[in-house]
Structures are given as C-alpha cells and as structure tokens.
Amino acid sequence: MTPLSFDATSLIKYKLSDELLARVAASGSLRSSSCRSAVWRLVLRCLPYETKDWEISLSRSRNHYRALKETHLIDPHDTKFSQDPELNNPLASVEHNPWNTFFEDNDLRDIIGKDVSRTFPEIEFFQGAAIRQMMADILLVYAKEHPFANYRQGMHEILAPLIFVIYLDNEAFLHAKENDELKMLTVEEEDTLNCLFCKDYLEQDSYNLFCAVMLEVSRWYEEPLPSDTTKQSFTKEPYMRVQDSVPASRLMEDLVDIGNLLHEIDPTLAKHLSSLDIPPQLYGIRWLRLLFGREIPLHDLLFLWDVLLIDRPIAPLAKCIFVSLLVQIRHLLLTSDYGGCLQYLMRYPPIADIDSFVKLARHYRNPKKNAKPVIKANNFSHITVAGSSHPNRIQRPQKPSTSKVKNDELESPPTILALAPVFQKVKNSIRDRSNTVSVPTSPRRSNEHRREPLTTPQKNENWAKEVQMMEEQVSTLQIRLNEQDMLCCQVSKALEICAMDVRNAKTNEECVALSQNLLDLSKTLVSMKTAPIGTSPPRGGKNGKPDIQPKNRDPPQIRQVNEMVDMTMKRPQL
C-alpha cells in the first residue's frame, strides 16, 4: 500500500525499499512531507535502508567531510602550522608553506563566491551570509576533492535546493518534536531520527547529498576531452552550425539525443524549431546542467527532482522531461518567430500544473506503463519564472486573437454563453482530479455566473485574452485542489488515528486529551487558506463533532470567487 502521507515517523514504520519510495515520490506526497531530504539520501544511497545502520553511516560521512574540510580549506593563521616566520609567511616559496595553497585556492574561491551570491535572488534563505559561506565551502571542498569535475558555473544551483530541503526538514523535525508528535516512537527510534535530522550537521549532510547528486549530474559538467577538441578542430568547417558538429562531450551527445527524441514524439514541433535553426544545443545546456532549476519554480522543482532522482541513472528521464518541457509550450512555440521562440526557451513560462507535466514526462519515459495525461493551457505565458512580465508579451501584444474576437462578437454577444465551456472544464477537471473531491455544489457555479457579466461586457475586445486568463486560473485552482487533496488525506489519516485512540481510551483524561486533539484538527481544517471541497464529513461525524466544518466552509469559497474576479479586472489595465 502506498502511504498517503510520508513523514519522519514513516521512515521508521515502513520497510523501506526502492519500490516504496518510487511510489511515494510519484504520488507527490513528498511535497507536504518533512522527510524529503531523507528520502533523497536513501534513494541516492547516502543512507542505507536499514534504519539501525543510520547512525554509524551518518557519523562516518560527517566525519569524512570534516576531515576533507580540514585538509582542503586552509587557513594559514591556524596554529597547527609551523609558527616559524621564516617558513610560514605569505611570501615564502618554501615547500609546505600553507600560504601557497591558500593563494592557489583564492581564484577559485572568488569565482565560487561570485556565483553563490547570485543563487536564487528571489529566496531570502539564500541571502544570509552564513548560508553563502556554507555553500562556498561545500563547493570549494567538492572542487578540490574532485579535481576532474572541478567547479563549474551551475553547480551552486544544484547545491542550493539540496541545502534548502535538508534545512526545512531539520526545522520541521524540531517542530514536530516540540509538539510531541513523536510519542509513538521508542527511545531508540527517536534517537535515530534525532541523529538524522540534526541541525548541527546541515553542512556535512548537504555536502554528502550534493556529492551523490553530482555523481548523476557531473556528466553534463564535463569539459570536452582535449584529444576530442583537436580532432574537432580539423573537422570544423566554416559556417558550420553547432548542431552539425561532432558532439565533443557527453552533454552535447545527450542534446543530440534529445533532438532525435523530440523528432519522434512531436515531428511538427521538431520541424518548426529546426526550420528556425534552434537546436537543443542552443538553450539546453542550462536546462540539463541545472536540472531544470531555472525553468521551474523551486517548490515544483523539488517535486520534479523527487521523481527524477529515484529513476537512476537520471539521464533518460531528464531527456524526457526536456522534451515534455518543449511539448508543453508547443502552442506558443508554433505561433512564434525566431526571437519569440528563443525568448520562450530562454525564459521558460512557468508551468501551472506540475502534476500533469510530470505525468507527461513519465509517459514519454515509459509510454506503455504510464498513460498520457490531458494538458491544456498549462503555462502562465505572460510571466517568467522570476515573476516579472514575459518579454514576449511586452513586445508584441497577442495578434491571433483579433480575428477570432470579431467572429465571436458577431455570433455570440452574450459572454456567459461563450464562457460556459470554461466552466464546464472547471467542473470536469475537478471531477477528474480525484475521487475524494466531490462535484462543486450548484450555488458556487451560479455564483460565478452571476458575477461574470459585471466584469466582462465593457471590454469585449479583450475577452479572448480573458478566456485565456480564465484557463490559467483554472490551472491555478487545480493546483490548489491538489494541495487540498493532500491536506485532506492527512487530516483524514489523523482522524483515523484518533478514532483508534477513542476505541482504546478508558479513562476520562484520555478522552479529554482526545477531544482536544480533535478540536485542533478541526482548527487546521478551518484555518486552511482555501476551503477544502472534499473534506470527509462522515469521519468527522464519527468522532462526535459533526457541525463545525460545513458551517465554516462557506466564506473561503466566496473569497476564491472574488479572487478570480479581481484578477480579470486587473488584467485589461495591463
């Protein structure tokens, strides 16, 4: 059975195996879990599957990093070096002078420092001096320890999410401990988890995880071998295009493969791009080297990495993700010229529904096993991942819509009718999402209908744009629904546990504690940002508090509708 929610305690509870973790990762339940870092370490073999071996393995790897740091990060002022000024001074050229290595590392340190200070500028976590220092140290130690890979730009963007994930999990574990959520564990089990999620070892653990990830990714950072480059310089012809040259490195080989794969999967798109002379070699280096870190917003990226890291070697799935990224925006690419295409590829429009995107990538990876999902308007084409306006939208206002708008104006003046399919889609998609989610109640739909005419009629010429906006909003709502699903699953699970306890409870005090628990649960349900459409009232009823949830569910729903209206009203002013 696939666990619905996978948290720190499940690491102990379940018998861990590749299949289990693969199912967990694919189901997306790691997104809300507090042990993603542990799962990554497990699948990348930084940790053994046997929980009792964890402490030994962890202490070994942490000591290993400490030793490496001591040998590689040299501070000439350290008292362990000879204090004789004749031997230990900044200018002496004698052997064993710590200053020599210090000066050698300085250049590398400068390069790393520059890159590290540019890591995820939109996330505050990476702006702290301590975190930056930690990243720089890890990268320097890695570069010195792996002279063949050395340091290349981009590695810092691989490291950053790893640190982030480990940090979050450590914090979540501390929080859980404070809230006494680990009661069901024995002392030894709790010690094991304490050791795993120890705040003091963030740097050591990050280094070890980074090394494991780099084992997979370093193939794309390799420089072309010198013998290959000399061979290539002979075969190089004037006016030769980048895609025609003999691939000199594994990165280029993979990009050629991707070009071929795209041709198999989507010949129209491949032809369009090759007619514009845009091969994957032009934009794909960054995509692969950063594992799509700049194409997908961080919170979705982590989910993508869940799926990616478990499917080792990651290259085949990475290629499929690459192609799906292209197929995902095919409608934008096919209608754009050279400049527009490049803009879309260099600044990839954010994906609205990562779930179906991942399904698409998995479908390409294994078409027989994974069904192809239906994808519509899954990208926010008017913004970039960083959140600013997409350059394609600023430069050229949408042309293709104009003719269509005229037709629509002639045929169907009342906008409600024209918008009906969108609502139909909302309804269908919600119904499709999962079984726990019920069909939206009729008051909600009528509510939307009532409000629509207020906003659209004055701006008839803009309405095609608005439909597109609506589609994008639908995808946003879908994401929210997914999140709600997950929350509901968790709450229902907690309720089940409570029910068990109620059955076993004997004394009055226990009952009081349980009722307090239940009240807390109901509070979490109510305090959710948006209303959980599919909460399971029967379970709540079973536990003796039937009426709290339905009452409180209404106001957030209205707010959601208001939000949609607000967005559409803002849009024409842009």
Added chain:
Amino acid sequence: MLVLLIGDFNMPHRSANISPKFRKLLVPNKMQHVLCTGNLCSRETFDYLRTLSSDVHVVRGEFDDETLKYPDTKVVTVGQFRIGVCHGHQVIPWGDSRMLELLARQLDVDILVTGNTYECSAVEKSGRFFVDPGSATGSFSVNKTGPVTPSFALLDVQADNVVTYLYRLIDDTVKVDRIIYKKSKAT
C-alpha cells in the same frame, strides 16, 4: 588581506636595482594593496609596483619629482584599520617617536607607516602601531653610518588584528620577523 609596505628605493640615483632575492618574493596576485613611502625616483619603479597589485598608493619622498603631485600624507582604510602613510622627512626631528605619535593622532589612524630612517622597525605605542619598512634597495642614507640593510614589510590585516612580517636581507639571505598588533577595544 595583504598590504605591502615598501619605499626609499632611490633608483637609479643611489642603487641600481632591488635585490633578486626580494624580486623573487614579490610576485603578483598576492597583495591586495601596495603602500609606498616614497623616494621611488623613477617612473619605472612605480610601474614595477603596479605589476604587484592594481591598488598602489604613493606619498612623496624628498627626492621624488614635484611634478608627479604625490601627496605628503595619505590615509587608506583596510578592513577595520585606518592606515596612514607619510614619507617622514617632513617630521622634524627625523624619526622622533613623539612627533610621529602626533602625526598619527592628527591623521587619526591605527597604523602609521613612515620611511626616511632606512631602518626596518615595527612598534606599538599608546594603542597605535608604527611601521617603518626601511629601504627596499638598502641605498645609502645621510643620517646613518654604516651599510643599510635592504628591507620591506607586509601587513596581513585580519578582522581584529594585524600580523606584520618584516623582510630583511642579511648576508644575502632573507630573514623574516613577525609582530602581531591587536586593535584595542577603546579606539
């Protein structure tokens, strides 16, 4: 952060060149700043200093060309330390410790670098640090009998202390001394 203190070359008037032993030590990409106490006496010497670091500060010695418009004193801030540079022939009597203290107070510096004595030294006095890099070429001095030892100094500026390395060329071998100066909390 490494700061090279060097001066009183008097090239080509009194000396032909810096000792090759010193030239071997002074290589680019190590020092971040060069503070020169003057008496370069030629454009070539300045160019040589520029090869060591891109940030070179020079004050005027009595034999430097007036037209070059080197300032008499200069204050450079490195890390948390204010470093004042002056050749020292303006301070009368020459090399008098109380007059140098006065100058350090006037400039409000933690470290005062002066030349003109042709004698390498580094002393701490009343919370301030006084460094004299001596003469880089060991050229003849009017107020000193006997041969002059070629020397220069290097400051390793850290967060709250400065390690000074004094490089002297004695009997054609380089001798290094180390003096540590800690900034007192009061200043």
